[in-house]
Amino acid sequence: MIKAAEKRLKNNSNYTPMLNSPFLDKIAGKKIYVKAECLQKTGSFKFRGGWSFISNLSEKDKSLGVLAFSSGNHAQGVSAAAKVFSAPCTIVMPKDAPKIKIENTRNYGAQVVLYDRTKEVREDIGYAIAKKKNFKVIHPYEEPLVIAGQGTTGLEIAQQAKELGITDAEVLVCCGGGGLISGIALALAELSPKFNVRPVEPEHFDDTKRSLERGKIVANKRISGSICDAILTPKPGENTFKIIKEICDSGLVVNDEKVLKAIALAFLHLKIILEPGGAVALAAALYLPHLIKSTHVIVVGTGGNINTDIFTSALKSINA
Amino acid sequence: MIKAAEKRLKNNSNYTPMLNSPFLDKIAGKKIYVKAECLQKTGSFKFRGGWSFISNLSEKDKSLGVLAFSSGNHAQGVSAAAKVFSAPCTIVMPKDAPKIKIENTRNYGAQVVLYDRTKEVREDIGYAIAKKKNFKVIHPYEEPLVIAGQGTTGLEIAQQAKELGITDAEVLVCCGGGGLISGIALALAELSPKFNVRPVEPEHFDDTKRSLERGKIVANKRISGSICDAILTPKPGENTFKIIKEICDSGLVVNDEKVLKAIALAFLHLKIILEPGGAVALAAALYLPHLIKSTHVIVVGTGGNINTDIFTSALKSINA
Numbered sequence: 001m002i003k004a005a006e007k008r009l010k011n012n013s014n015y016t017p018m019l020n021s022p023f024l025d026k027i028a029g030k031k032i033y034v035k036a037e038c039l040q041k042t043g044s045f046k047f048r049g050g051w052s053f054i055s056n057l058s059e060k061d062k063s064l065g066v067l068a069f070s071s072g073n074h075a076q077g078v079s080a081a082a083k084v085f086s087a088p089c090t091i092v093m094p095k096d097a098p099k100i101k102i103e104n105t106r107n108y109g110a111q112v113v114l115y116d117r118t119k120e121v122r123e124d125i126g127y128a129i130a131k132k133k134n135f136k137v138i139h140p141y142e143e144p145l146v147i148a149g150q151g152t153t154g155l156e157i158a159q160q161a162k163e164l165g166i167t168d169a170e171v172l173v174c175c176g177g178g179g180l181i182s183g184i185a186l187a188l189a190e191l192s193p194k195f196n197v198r199p200v201e202p203e204h205f206d207d208t209k210r211s212l213e214r215g216k217i218v219a220n221k222r223i224s225g226s227i228c229d230a231i232l233t234p235k236p237g238e239n240t241f242k243i244i245k246e247i248c249d250s251g252l253v254v255n256d257e258k259v260l261k262a263i264a265l266a267f268l269h270l271k272i273i274l275e276p277g278g279a280v281a282l283a284a285a286l287y288l289p290h291l292i293k294s295t296h297v298i299v300v301g302t303g304g305n306i307n308t309d310i311f312t313s314a315l316k317s318i319n320a
Numbered sequence: 321m322i323k324a325a326e327k328r329l330k331n332n333s334n335y336t337p338m339l340n341s342p343f344l345d346k347i348a349g350k351k352i353y354v355k356a357e358c359l360q361k362t363g364s365f366k367f368r369g370g371w372s373f374i375s376n377l378s379e380k381d382k383s384l385g386v387l388a389f390s391s392g393n394h395a396q397g398v399s400a401a402a403k404v405f406s407a408p409c410t411i412v413m414p415k416d417a418p419k420i421k422i423e424n425t426r427n428y429g430a431q432v433v434l435y436d437r438t439k440e441v442r443e444d445i446g447y448a449i450a451k452k453k454n455f456k457v458i459h460p461y462e463e464p465l466v467i468a469g470q471g472t473t474g475l476e477i478a479q480q481a482k483e484l485g486i487t488d489a490e491v492l493v494c495c496g497g498g499g500l501i502s503g504i505a506l507a508l509a510e511l512s513p514k515f516n517v518r519p520v521e522p523e524h525f526d527d528t529k530r531s532l533e534r535g536k537i538v539a540n541k542r543i544s545g546s547i548c549d550a551i552l553t554p555k556p557g558e559n560t561f562k563i564i565k566e567i568c569d570s571g572l573v574v575n576d577e578k579v580l581k582a583i584a585l586a587f588l589h590l591k592i593i594l595e596p597g598g599a600v601a602l603a604a605a606l607y608l609p610h611l612i613k614s615t616h617v618i619v620v621g622t623g624g625n626i627n628t629d630i631f632t633s634a635l636k637s638i639n640a
Contacts, residue, residue: 011483017337017359022400023427038591039337039356080342100588107343163331267631268420271358271593271624304591308635311587315628 001144002151002187005052009152012055012084013048014040016153018160018298021269028289031296033164034282035157036272038304042104044230044278045153045180045302046070046077046140052149053138054081062087067135069093069122071229072101073277073303074140079110090135092126098229098275098307117224141179142237151183157298158191168194169296172252172281175199175208176231178240180302185247196294199244199251200281202228202259207235208244209251217241227256227310230277230303252291254283262286263314266301276310278303321464322471322507325372329472332375332404333368334360336473338480338618341589348609351616353484354602355477356592358624362424364550364598365473365500365622366390366397366460372469373458374401382407387455389413389442391549392421393597393623394460399430410455412446418549418595418627437544461499462557471503477618478511488514489616492572492601495519495528496551498560500622505567516614519564519571520601522548522579527555528564529571537561547576547630550597550623572611574603582606583634586621596630598623 019034037045054066065088068078075091082089089110093102094117106112115125130137138146161169171188173181178199185197199208205228207220219235226232236244254262259276262283266274274282281299285292339354357365374386385408388398395411402409409430413422414437426432435445450457458466481489491508493501498519505517519528525548527540539555546552556564574582579596582603586594594602601619605612 014337014339017334019334019359023424036359039339043589043591104343264628267593267628269363271363273587273591273593308584308587312632312635315632 001148002155002183005145005148006152006155008055009048009051009149012051015156016040018164019270019272023269024265024286027286028297030285030289030292032285033298034270034301035153035298036301037153038272038274038278038301042076042080043303043305044073044077045150046073047080048152049146049149049179050074050078050081050138053143053145054085054087056145057136061136065089065133065135066138067092067126067130068138068140069126070140071232072097072105073230073305075105075110076101076108076305078138079105079108083109090129092122098305100307101305141177142239144239147179147183147240150180151187153180153300154184154187155191157184158188161192161298166296168294169298170292170294171195171197171298172200172284173197173300174231174278174280174302175201176233176277177237178208178244180300181248182240182243184300185243189247196249197247198249200284201231201251201253202226202280203253203255205232206251206253209253211236211241212245212248212251215245228259228277228280230275231280252284252288254280254287258283258287260314260317263311264318267315272301273304273306273311274301275303275306321468322475322503325465325468326472326475328375329368329371329469332371335476336360338484339590339592343589344585344606347606348617350605350609350612352605353618354586354590354621355473355618357473357620357622358592358594358598362396362400363623363625364393364397365470366393367400368472369466369469369499370394370398370401370458373463373465374405374407376465377456381456385409385453385455386458387412387446387450388458388460389446390460391552392417392425393550393625395425395430396421396428396625398458399425399428403429410449412442418625420627421625461497462559464559467499467503467560470500471507473500473620474504474507475511477504478508481512481618486616488614489618490612490614491515491517491618492520492604493517493620494551494598494601494622495521496553496597497557498528498564500620501568502560502563504620505563509567516569517567518569520604521551521571521573522546522600523573523575525552526571526573529573531556531561532565532568532571535565548579548597548600550595551600572604572608574600574607578603578607580634580637583631584638587635592621593624593626593631594621595623595626
């Protein structure tokens, strides 16, 4: 499925670069490679999953339309893909999502339905609208076609690592619902079986790490209270956790302070923009090297859709 | 020479992506593609020229060492390449160069000699040291091996444009001494002869534009007073201007205010960091579309080595 998704994505998504800086290597005492998915269309890897799903629909289903619920990156990925296929698109978004994500989603032509994260359940709202209007729902991480689309990132990582002569590595992936990490882990299990794939999460939102430790799905106690908006899912998905449990290694956790520093260091040394939820894996590579066995660390920089005020405060965190 | 430089650079430089955003296209009313050389090693295209020169030296000359004079990007490109070849490296830099550029040059292991841009001539200082110490001088734009190295950017542009199906385009290049634009123009004259290559310069530093209009080299009246530090050369080079005059089209000029906005829009929509001197071409594409004939505009985003205070003021310029 991942290889089929890759064929549909070819020439439609960006083959994103794998970036390195000797200055980041020096901080970690390891070789760090950042797969810069912030440079993907719509500013995050989510475009891959959205395109994978919509490109696989019948013409009739495309014309009826699609619906997604998302804090912002899946929203933009789906709405940009839907626009190319002229598929009507409705997105259910929390009203406290970053302004830039809501605006961009509207600018891609989607109809945005806002809800209150503290009082309403997005799935309930989304499925009710979809049923009434005959929209296909694109689940952000449970949908196999979405996992396959995100998994194309793993195919590229395998190829780029091979070109760089990397035969052994830990692959750190920013983790919310788990669609990206399960897709990447499936791709690498086949192509780079020596690579160790590990989820990275923000402090207080380490549901995947704790689920892995207990061998069953456990939820977060909080639903908000971190700058890492893109990956604050309540608990791992049923489908994604089955994969993660089978083929991923233990999780890592970083706090917001380290995330801000990682954003600033990516600005200084890689010249890319990472959003908080897209920088947790880099933060783990930089500040938790003692918890990483391999000397080669591949980090997925999953997205770059950040408001200017948070970015500015990240720059202040390193006084450069 | 460009193809030979490409062989020496293979697996040593980054093959940088060509990025597009529908939101930028909408502003310009054209399709804009940004060749993101800010993602090149050391944060600018200058690594290509430095590597091209040093990789071509004899083992004896490498061991004697190299010298460059530079406001910062050539400094970093040369010193990073010299480090890989274990060649001693001395860099003559203006003392008002951005702090990050001076620091990074030192961190790559070069010995930095600072001078006063308003009172001293960098060439005099550089050639005197080089003569005394037997260093090979790497001129930032007049050296043919450097032009050939920068020209590899043009080989990549030709290939990427072909993959994107672009047969007709204007190629806008940020222009200081003219090493990059002459290299790119030579590569494209052979591979994409329909492409029109044009220099872009900051207001009051449009020496190349005016030299093209008069058919002979003319100098700038000022030597400082723009945020675009990377491209404030006093006048076009003798070698580079011969090429530019022969195969480039007319120049474009943008002011600092538009440059700051272009930096902010690259942050918002492309997720890359551009420095002022690296953003003039994007600023021209966005704000001077009436002076551009082709509907496809390829912009070289030449570098991303910017201090945080200027970057923060750029973000404020669009209130996003």
